[in-house]
Amino acid sequence: MKAAKGYLKFLALIFGILFYAAYTQGISTSESYGRRIFAEEEKSADNSKVIKFNHGLHVNEVGVKCEDCHSKVVGSTSSKQNLNPVKKDCAVCHDMNEQKECGLCHYDNKYVKLTATVRELNFSHKLHISKKKCTECHVGLDKVKFSKEAESVIPPMENCYTCHNNSTAMSECSACHTNLTNLIPVNHRSPNFLNNHTSVAGVSSTDKNCMMCHTDNFCQVCHSSKTYTGKNSPDDFFAPYYTKDGARRIDRENLQKLTTSHNINYRYTHGIDAGQKTFECKTCHSPDEFCAPCHQNGGEIPTGVLPLSHTQVNFVTLGVNSGGGLHANLAKKDIESCQSCHDVQGADPACIKCHVDNDGVKGTNPRTHERGFLSGENGDWHSNPGSVCYLCHTDPNAAPSGSAGRGFCGYCHGGGN
């Protein structure tokens, strides 16, 4: 209890410090948060309080071209450059010696250099303007006063994907982004994103929004678990290493990680998630192939993995109306848990040691099915000798060619049982 209180105090302290930091960090007044993909967009420069200006007026009424004022754009190969006009650019048209005219553009006594947004990007205007018009990317900038009022002063990243699709141009994150440590989109940080990501992708893996950052490999890193064919004992254990680089996954602590989607201790605690049904494990893992090599052989850990429930005195109870004990109760609640260890391809499932029907007589073997199980169904056991029914029902008449009224067939077809 003392340790728990200390732990809670520690957590409270950390949360307190971080929440304080969150509230006291600079608050921006720019566009609403919902429109932004990355937090870094918050740093957009705003010169509307520095100078009086109207892009629309200059472009549409005076006939000025973008590069007439933004003269450095033509040769710019780096996003670090400030491409805003300087005095000499304005002086091409405006008479700088006429002091009465200063107030036309400048606020009282405010003569400062225009600032530019700092973006952590590799970007060459020189390369792009040879292929596109300025307003194809800076949509609506020719219709407003200040850039912040434009429909899209910086194009949404989906637009980049039109060319940066690994065919026309490269689409690796590091091709454009110089800082890979803060590229988690806002919506990816919502608390239930992992459960909901299929809907974000429009129930499709080909959504452009996803594909501009993630290749097919990315999905596969999590969704393709590799089956281990060894013993997975302490002397022969499975320690895969998948690099996230191959999948272009760049999220923080997962940048380099031992396993694909789970933390380094997950193999010891995954039973809680499996029992919780937090995720449908079978989405990625086939129980009969993936789970059994560990669970059947001790799971690579020195203490073995026999669940504590299996050591309880009432785990299996025998006799009519005993109910089968704890194991039957657990199986009713979570049959997937039983399956994860006992469903072994090409071997006899442990359950069949008891749950057999060797004589075709009702009531002489442990109860297996719920009341009325498959009653009246025309199932595959009528035609298929490989039906799973015949793993347990082994009396001589138990076969698709069996005779009505006898043994297994007699349960439904006129038998005395």
Add this chain to the structure above:
Amino acid sequence: MKTAITLLFIFIAFVSNSLSQSLNLRFNHFFYSWERADSINGDMKSHLRGYQNLSADINKNNWGFSTWMQTGEDFTNRVGRGFDFSLYNAYIKGTNLFGALDLKFGRQLVFAGVGRGSLDGILMKLKTGKFSEYQFTVYGGFNTPGNYSFTNYGSLNNDFLAGARLGYYGPQGIVAGLSFMEKRRYQSGYSATRLDSAFNTAEYRFETDSKQLTLAGFDFSYNYLNKLETFGKLYYDFNRELIYKGELNAAYSFGSARISASYLYREPLINYNSIFWTFDHNSYREFEGAFSYTLNNGYMLFAKAANVSYEEDNSLRYQIGFSAANFGLSCIGYSGFAGNSLGFNANGSMQLIKEELSASASVNYSNYRIGNIEQENSNALGILAGLDYTPDRKFTVSLQGQLATNKNYQYDSRVLLGFNYWLFSKLN
């Protein structure tokens, strides 16, 4: 296997040099060592293994070839694996052929509504409508072997994955799809000793059918101006003749806040050629609610809680925390049938030298017990810390240390050193 790798490299080299328009290649080489001592007698073991990853995309006009593969080899103390090769995918792709058809041929991962899995076969997607809003996908082929080799295939009629999906991607934020999937995988027959009808032991031979899953599904999602988001699923299992999964999710955003709720009903998903679906069992139901609030500076505060109901029992899980673009902290708790746990996760990353050196670190701690029978809690602590040095954007050196301690191992320490090379080239 080494012959297959050699042939694949020759193919990539030939195609990229003679036929392609662009080549995107990423190659990583990692040295990965670990040393650990078990908790019973302190036996210590150390090991060093090397991994290589290659991903490549080669494209020309509407055609391309993609692959991702991994090889591994022990350097010291061979632990039974030795050389290992995994071909995760390798497929030829045609995109927007005749303005309407996407095609993939080879090893690939399929996501098509209820259909999913790794496939060694073909997938075609036909797109039609003014905005390509109607899309029909059909796929089929062998199941990819679990170890990603080219062996262990069965006959096609007993070892395949096939299915289709008809999707509508409406311009008004509506997406809906109907899908079907059939999966068969052959299981080796086996012999076992059983009692015969006279209660004498006898040897029996069992050969089970390959029929695993036959599922149909309906998916939908609707997004209204990024304020209201809903999605749902309804999947049906033909073999067991029951609804195997029903799910409904809704989220509403107002200002910087977002509230969401979801309901899930699910039957255990068990292969038809496994006896486990015949045992008396019950379904699961889950209700989850979540709330998040994003501050103006981008920090997101969140909380969520979920209750999972089983037959006459339940489990609860909850999480509270916050995340920013490059760091986060959350506290995660579980209680009830599945087990009890209280833990936290903290992670962060930052640039130490602009555009050259970045660091990442995370700490995971959990005080837990699995199931509702264990009485004593155990502790598990995992720490990762690493550096990435990028002298050129095409080349990165990664170094990471990992430390885990838990009830099974006094310590388990790992060191990773990696070299990553990336190349994009316009060839013709």
